[in-house]
Amino acid sequence: xPSFTVAVPxxxxxxxxxxxxxxxxxxxxxxxxxSGQPVPSPVSMAAMIDTGASGTVIQAGVAARLxxxxxxxxxxxxxxSTGVLCAQYAxxxxxxxxxxxxxxxxxxxxxxxxxxxxIGRDVLAQSVLVYIGYTNxxxxxx
Amino acid sequence: xxxxxxxxxxxFESRRDELLGTSLGRWVLIHDGDLVxxxxxxxxxxxxxxxxxxxxxxxxxQVVPVEVPQDYVSNHLxx
Numbered sequence: 001x002p003s004f005t006v007a008v009p010x011x012x013x014x015x016x017x018x019x020x021x022x023x024x025x026x027x028x029x030x031x032x033x034x035s036g037q038p039v040p041s042p043v044s045m046a047a048m049i050d051t052g053a054s055g056t057v058i059q060a061g062v063a064a065r066l067x068x069x070x071x072x073x074x075x076x077x078x079x080x081s082t083g084v085l086c087a088q089y090a091x092x093x094x095x096x097x098x099x100x101x102x103x104x105x106x107x108x109x110x111x112x113x114x115x116x117x118x119i120g121r122d123v124l125a126q127s128v129l130v131y132i133g134y135t136n137x138x139x140x141x142x
Numbered sequence: 143x144x145x146x147x148x149x150x151x152x153x154f155e156s157r158r159d160e161l162l163g164t165s166l167g168r169w170v171l172i173h174d175g176d177l178v179x180x181x182x183x184x185x186x187x188x189x190x191x192x193x194x195x196x197x198x199x200x201x202x203x204q205v206v207p208v209e210v211p212q213d214y215v216s217n218h219l220x221x
Contacts (some may be wrong), residue, residue, distance in 0.1 A: 052215035109220035
């Protein structure tokens with residue numbers, strides 16, 4: 001079972017943050033390669049595993065850096081707003097230990113400066129999350 | 143970027159009642175304001191969209207009577 005384990009200096013205060021690379025989906029990579037166009041390099045970001053997020057989020061601007069176009073629109077609700085429309089993008093998520101998955105994510109501005117993405121319950125729905133607070137580490141298995 | 147898909151969203155809204163009768167629960171693919179088809183999964187519709195149109199904007203949306211917003215309980219999002 002593919003998995004990765006991350007140790008965080010203070011898991012309680014920092015949260016379950018993982019370095020993830022965002023890449024174009026396999027379908028887009030095939031299109032680019034077959035037409036002789038360069039495949040954009042993945043964009044690295046610090047993302048928080050967020051069980052309070054129903055979907056995965058990437059920082060605004062990442063999709064443009066990857067040359068991606070929206071494939072959907074969804075309404076989202078946050079503590080301060082309801083029914084805000086956000087664009088969705090099909091991407092590949094590359095986690096540590098070369099654990100790879102594809103997801104349809106929304107792009108939105110993230111208020112905090114220490115993270116550029118949220119890994120939501122859409123990804124967690126395919127995984128096992130083990131949060132070991134007293135050792136300051138967590139593991140995600142797919 | 144939502145603005146990019148305004149024509150597709152308009153098509154989806156204008157045909158929602160019809161789609162609720164014919165394609166409830168399925169994922170529709172709309173490109174350039176045209177309804178391409180309805181598919182079993184979101185991934186199927188997206189893959190067909192890329193195969194037919196390439197790396198361009200298109201809309202894939204599930205046909206449901208009431209759309210439930212994605213929920214974010216933390217204050218990470220600046221929205």
